[in-house]
Amino acid sequence: MKHLRALEDQSVYILREAYKHFDDLAMLWSMGKDSTVLLWLARKAFFGHVPFPLVHIDTGYEMPELIDYRDRLCREWRLDLVVGQNKEALASGMGPEQGRVTCCTAMKIEALKQTIAKHKWTAVILGIRSDEEGTRAKERYFSLRDKHGEWDFRDQPPELWDQFNTSFPAGSHVRVHPLLDWTELNIWEYLELERIPLPPLYFDQGKGTRYRSLGCVPCTGTVNSCASTIPQIITELRTTTIAERAGRAQDEGRGMETLRKLGHM
Numbered sequence: 001m002k003h004l005r006a007l008e009d010q011s012v013y014i015l016r017e018a019y020k021h022f023d024d025l026a027m028l029w030s031m032g033k034d035s036t037v038l039l040w041l042a043r044k045a046f047f048g049h050v051p052f053p054l055v056h057i058d059t060g061y062e063m064p065e066l067i068d069y070r071d072r073l074c075r076e077w078r079l080d081l082v083v084g085q086n087k088e089a090l091a092s093g094m095g096p097e098q099g100r101v102t103c104c105t106a107m108k109i110e111a112l113k114q115t116i117a118k119h120k121w122t123a124v125i126l127g128i129r130s131d132e133e134g135t136r137a138k139e140r141y142f143s144l145r146d147k148h149g150e151w152d153f154r155d156q157p158p159e160l161w162d163q164f165n166t167s168f169p170a171g172s173h174v175r176v177h178p179l180l181d182w183t184e185l186n187i188w189e190y191l192e193l194e195r196i197p198l199p200p201l202y203f204d205q206g207k208g209t210r211y212r213s214l215g216c217v218p219c220t221g222t223v224n225s226c227a228s229t230i231p232q233i234i235t236e237l238r239t240t241t242i243a244e245r246a247g248r249a250q251d252e253g254r255g256m257e258t259l260r261k262l263g264h265m
Contacts, residue, residue, distance in 0.1 A: 001189065001193055003186070004186065004189055004190050004193060007181060007182055007186060007190075008041065008044070008190070010178075010181065011038075011041045011045075011178040011179060011182075012041055012044060012045040012178075014141055014164070014176065014177075014178040015041060015042055015045040015046075015125070015176075015178050016045055017164060017166060018123060018125055018142075018166075018176045018178075019045075019046075019051060019052070020166075021166040021167075022122055022123035022166075022174065022176075023122070024119075024120055024121045024122045024123070025052045025121060025122070025123050025124070025125065026052055026053045026054070026055050026082070026116075026119065026121045026123075026124050026125070027039070027042060027050070027052055027053070027054055027055065027124065027125040027126075028054075028055050028056075028057070028112075028124060028125065028126050028127070029054040029055065029056055029070075029081075030056070030057075030127075030214070031056070031066045031069055031070050031199060031214070032127075032213070032214045033187055033188070033191065033198060033202065033214075034127040034128070034129060034132075034179060034182075034187055035126075035127035036127075036196060036197075036198065037127065037179065037182075037187055037190055037191065037196065038125070038126075038127035038178060038179055039054065039073075039079075040194060040196050041178065042125075043077070050077075050079060050080070052080075052125075053080045053081065053082045053119075054074075054079050054080065054081050054082070055081075055082045055083075055084060055112075055115060055124070056070060056081060056082070056083050056084070057083075057084045057085070057107075057108055057111050057112050057115065058083050058084065058085045058111075059085075059107040059108060059111070059216050060085065060090045060107065061095070061096070061107070061216040061217050061218055061219075062216065062217070063199075063201065063214065063216075063217055063220075065199050065200060065201050066199055066201070066214065069197075069198075069199045073197070082115065082119065084111050084112060084114065084115030084118075085111055086106055086107055086110050086111035086114060089106040089107060089110065089111075090107070094106045094107060095218070096216075096218040096219060100219060104219075107216075116173070122172065122173060122174065123173070123174040123175070123176055124173075124174075124175055124176070125175075125176045125177075125178065126175055126176070126177055127177075127178075127179050128177050128179065128180070129179050129180060129181075129182050129183065129184070129187070130180045130181070131183045131184065132184070132244060139175075139177050139180060140177070140180075141164050141176065141177050141178070141180060142164050142165055142166055142174055142175075142176055142177075143174065143175045143176075143177065144168055144172055144173075144174055145172075145173040145174065145175060146173075184237060184244050185234065185237050185238070188230055188233055188234050188237060189234060191230055192230040192231065192234065199214070201214060202214075202233070203227065203228045203229070203233075204225055204226050204227055204228045205228075208224060208225070208226055209222035209223065209224055209225060210222060210223065210225045210227060210228075211223070212225070212242075212244055213244055223242060
């Protein structure tokens with residue numbers, strides 16, 4: 001698994017660079033497979049300790065199994081968890097019936113911006129991959145946002161020969177992406193190699209369906225699959241023609257492009 005160790009080394013290097021250059025740093029954790037691999041890598045990078053807070057943006061429509069998984073790992077791994085939520089929007093009745101983009105903007109993007117502003121983080125680490133969705137392929141490892149957290153995906157400077165720009169103007173907000181070069185298959189191979197614990201939602205529980213990508217309850221669907229182990233998922237991924245985020249409602253049309261421009265994860 002030399003290719004996995006090479007990816008691991010690069011991600012660990014980027015995590016350490018982020019910690020070195022940004023004093024006010026946090027890492028988003030959705031409890032999905034990608035962000036959990038990122039958490040595992042952070043523990044490796046800092047010898048079992050995560051020296052910055054983890055941030056979960058709670059939309060109020062989270063899967064209960066994910067909350068249970070989150071709380072268990074926080075106890076076992078002694079993680080510093082910050083939960084962000086747009087309580088005002090929830091209290092006003094915001095929900096998916098008002099439109100997926102409207103709901104995600106309020107419950108994810110605005111909640112994230114509020115949480116970043118409250119804690120004054122200048123950089124946030126995310127577990128996104130360039131193969132997962134079209135606009136993510138335009139990201140950089142160290143990606144500058146404007147003061148509102150918005151992103152111009154049409155104007156991204158090149159990052160050549162592992163020379164990463166970690167020097168930004170005062171007052172900037174930066175997103176750091178250590179998993180950009182990983183693929184979905186790489187993630188599952190690494191999960192198997194390292195025996196990383198995952199939520200059971202990723203596996204068939206005898207119903208012939210499972211989740212391939214996890215999100216809010218109203219916006220996330222299952223795929224037809226009898227895979228109940230990681231090796232079975234890896235075998236399935238080698239032949240499937242179904243997109244990874246086919247079950248995510250907010251990806252329909254150009255919804256995700258709009259959301260990411262506004263500051264979505």
